[in-house]
Amino acid sequence: MRVTKPNWVQHTVGEKKAKCPIYSISVHPDGTRLATGGLDHKVKIWSTLPILDQEAENEEQNPKLLCTMAAHTGSVLSVRWAHHGRFLATGSDDQVIMIWGIDPDGGGRLWGSDEVNVENWKALTRLVGHVADVVDLAWSRDDSMLASVGLDSTVWLWDGSTFERLRKLDLHQGFVKGVCWDPVGAYLATQSDDKTVKIWNTEDWSLVESVSEPFKTSPQSTFFRRLSWSPDGAFIAASNAKNGPVFVGAVIDRDGWGSEISFVGHENTIQVAAFNPRLFFPQGEPKGRATASTVLALGANDFSISIWRNTLHKPLVVLKDIFGADLMDLCWSNDGHHLYGSAVDGSICAISFEKDEFLDLAEEGDTDIVLGEYGYEGRMGKRGKAAAAGAGALGPTSSAPSVSTSFGPTTTTSTHVNVLQPKKGKAKRRASFLPPAPGGGGTNGFHPPSHTHTQGRDPFSGPIQGSSSQVGLEGQRMLQNANAYPTSPRTGDKRKAPSPSSPKHSSSLFRPAPSTSSSQALTQTLGTGADGGGAVRAAFQRGYEQGRAEAMEEAEVEVRGMVERERKGIEEAAFRRAVEMVRKEGGGR
Incomplete structure (x- = not known):
């Protein structure tokens, strides 16, 4: 590896x-x-x-x-x-x-x-x-x-x-x-x-x-x-x-x-x-x-x-x-x-x-044999033929496509994925994922006793040491090879956050974290009343948990703006309803 x-x-x-x-x-x-x-x-x-x-x-x-x-x-x-x-x-x-x-x-x-x-x-x-x-x-x-x-x-x-x-x-x-x-x-x-x-x-x-x-x-x-x-x-x-x-x-x-x-x-x-x-x-x-x-x-x-x-x-x-x-x-x-x-x-x-x-890696077409049990007709079956025609793709009997680069393909280039021949095969349904080991608690991986990963213990300490009883011969080879290549590009704290100089993101999904004081300020602003269906508060909380502190002011201003726009909308709707009520009452006299 x-x-x-x-x-x-x-x-x-x-x-x-x-x-x-x-x-x-x-x-x-x-x-x-x-x-x-x-x-x-x-x-x-x-x-x-x-x-x-x-x-x-x-x-x-x-x-x-x-x-x-x-x-x-x-x-x-x-x-x-x-x-x-x-x-x-x-x-x-x-x-x-x-x-x-x-x-x-x-x-x-x-x-x-x-x-x-x-x-x-x-x-x-x-x-x-x-x-x-x-x-x-x-x-x-x-x-x-x-x-x-x-x-x-x-x-x-x-x-x-x-x-x-x-x-x-x-x-x-x-x-x-x-x-x-x-x-x-x-x-x-x-x-x-x-x-x-x-x-x-x-x-x-x-x-x-x-x-x-x-x-x-x-x-x-x-x-x-x-x-x-x-x-x-x-x-x-x-x-x-x-x-x-x-x-x-x-x-x-x-x-x-x-x-x-x-x-x-x-x-x-x-x-x-x-x-x-x-x-x-x-x-x-x-x-x-x-x-x-x-x-x-x-x-x-x-x-x-x-x-x-x-x-x-x-x-x-x-x-x-x-x-x-x-x-x-x-x-x-x-x-x-x-x-x-x-x-x-x-x-x-x-x-x-x-x-x-990966000695037992299957050929690409072998997947179709297994999928045949579910009625799979191949990539060119049913709707696939129409899609291939619309894309200008080649049919199963055509020559290989020529979407090539100016520098030529690598040695690992495989045949085009749309040139598969549909195949069907019947076989017994294979067993599910490997049954859990004794005490495994229904999992397929290493389960730290008493959740020791929360106590600083390496949850992958078993397999990373390359024990044959834990990984198998294939895993041992990979781990030995992996040890020859450094996998950590960083030094210092292994849980170091990205640099504060990292660029800001404008999307609410990626909003950087505000300070605790701004979170409290937002809570005071929202109070216990309507806050846009809770979406603003949820977005703010996600940003607080996931984001970075360098955009504190930007995040607070943006969220406050969202809340203010929502409240203005509520006020305008209430005003219109009041006007309509007065008009109806006046018309009924």
Whole structure:
């Protein structure tokens, strides 16, 4: 395993080009490009070649930054490539979704900047529907639909080729901060600050289930609640869950939507979950649901990443303090060998696994065999054919697509994801996640006795020491390799907050923390009466818990303004009602 942190991958603000948060990251299906979105309102596309290959990084002929797109007017909170690779969808706190496509005529200079684009990605369309920050996006596996969620508590569905608005789902009672598709295409899952994961039927968009048990005591201070569906369709890994005082990653079983298994060990809220898109089969065993296993990555606000396999009680590897601030997003490459992450400190990381570390990694098409039990017809089945036609994608019998870079693909480039042949196969339903170890309390991870993680004990001390009884041979190899690479980019206090010089954010979701006195002042201002339905107080409290003190005055002024506008509206409404009453009484005499 190799960990890379390229310091040249960054978003900057101000005359001094200060690094700013990178809220989202997504790798292109062919593995050659990496898209990032940041607080600077920009979307950037990077070559993965110099990230993954040190020799290529030092060669001047290999471009690093391929394109910078500046159409958004707010922080870019989500970037997601379509599976066919033709489109990139981006969501922002400007309430807009942009769909980007490459211009084959080449690059050019970014307006108002010295940056020169190697590739020219143009905004193809602008999707308007949300009335607040667009927080997360997800393409269906066949690219026939795009789902978006936001702080207006709604879920929007868009056609994947015409980009027409198809449906609005509004049953959530809080900010919606995560969305993922069932790989079979039968369901959509969304996660919200209302402390539920909702499962929707994609045929009629009825609500199938609202899962709340793992999230009843979850904090509302996280930027995101990114969740992920396993590639075999059997499980959902949800973020921001708690089991008593313990922070966990919850596992929701497709069979009944129960949540009896969880991943334990992180010292703070888990903000993002991301399944490896490939399945794993023991060598020499038949490929089917009974033998398939999955790998999951979790990113948390303890600045660490843990990587798990559902057949083991312990994580394969834990990368502690890999970032200097909260982790915002994770994504796996389509070949299953590379994991990318981004964080509030303005940096990214790339975690690469060698072939001998993932010996039982399945071929891409093997996933379709397992999904066939649920009636999956392949990525080009049903709506997928129409979506591919609308995107100009190739059919199963066509040659490989040619969305190529000027510098050529990396050695890990896989075949295009839309060139899969539909396959079906029957097998027994495989067992659930590994049963808990004695005293494990229904979890799939290390459970510190008496919650000792709250007492300063390393909750991952077992697996990080590489005990064969805890990790297994595969985990030992990874941990030995990990020890050869420093995973902490910082010195000093391991829980040091981001620098006070970090740029401010205008969105209510990311408002920096005010002082205690300003919080008391706000309470005095609001009193015990109406405060806009409690939303202002809740937003202020989240900002207080999550933000930074350098914007105290700005946050207080902004929140006071929100309250004042709300009160003026109430006063005006009361005045109008009084006038109407007097008129009616006068007319009745």
